[in-house]
Amino acid sequence: MPFVVRSVILFAGGLIALGAIGCGNSKPREPEVKHPGKADLELRARALWDARTRKDWKAAWDFVQPRVAAQSTVEQYIEWCEKSEPFIYESYALHGVDVDGDYGWANLTYSTRIRQFPTHPVREAEQWQKWYAIDGRWYPVVEPRERDACPEPPALRNLAAEPRLRERFAQASKLRAAKDWSALLKMVDPGDLDGVDEATFVREQEKLTITSERVVWVQAIRDRGTVFVVYTAKLNDPSMQNLPETQQPMLERWILRDGEWFRDLRSPPSESEPAGQPEEGGKP
DSSP, X not given: OOHHHHHHHHTTSOEEEOOSOSSSOXXXXXXXXXXXXXXXXXXXXXXXXXXXXXXOHHHHGGGSOHHHHTTSOHHHHHHHHHHHXXXXXXXXXXXXXXXXXXXXXXXXXXXXXXXXXXXXXXXXXXXXXXEEXXXXXXXXOOSHHXXXXXXXXXXXXXXXXXXXXXXXXXXXXXXXXXXXXXXXXXXXXXXXXXTOOHHHHHHHHTTEEEEEEEEEEEEEETTEEEXXXXXXXXXXXXXXXXXXXXXXXXXXEEEEEXXXXXEOSSOOOOSSSOTTOOOOOSOO
């Protein structure tokens, strides 16, 4: 994508807009709701996968996120599972779980058949299944956009590189607030700057004002970094001055070059689904 287009849409920063999401959203946690722990997640993960392999869809209904369950009924859910669930779950093994606040992960291997081709061989898969705590209970993260909004498990991340990534993001934010565009441009991956001049960069940056931001999480996987940030921004176009500020959760991509993090304007594919892995169905 040409730089000028990406920068208009994505604040010139390699950002992916997430829209309304249920994982890692911008709503503050209620103070009286406690984080569920590893033991809770292990129990919930085993119960879900036991239900899947037994085809006990009534039991599996307990794992549908509340906002989704409110728009359906258990009877409709069971009918969907029996007729439309893409996979037939044959077996599974749970190798462990990990948690970090409201985020959880279950390390699984499992075997499935494709419902439309039940005579085809069983497919084996490995997965760190993502979970999210809602009102003190663990729920699996099913929708792809919501999986993107949850970090990868610590076992897959370069934890030692994440503090510096957070520092670099904070540095870029200060430069943007100070409108030090020359210094901000130097934080962009040099490989992304072919054909880009500073005047174009400044013009695109000045099309909006970011009034606040909140970092939800950062992660580093090999030489790729991601910052999940919630921005509050206002367009500077005079014809849109009466529009209110909008809040938007974003994924900002970074890349590690010679030991330092730079903003990645050419974002890589989502890291949340390894290539070749069969995706889960649209419902638990």
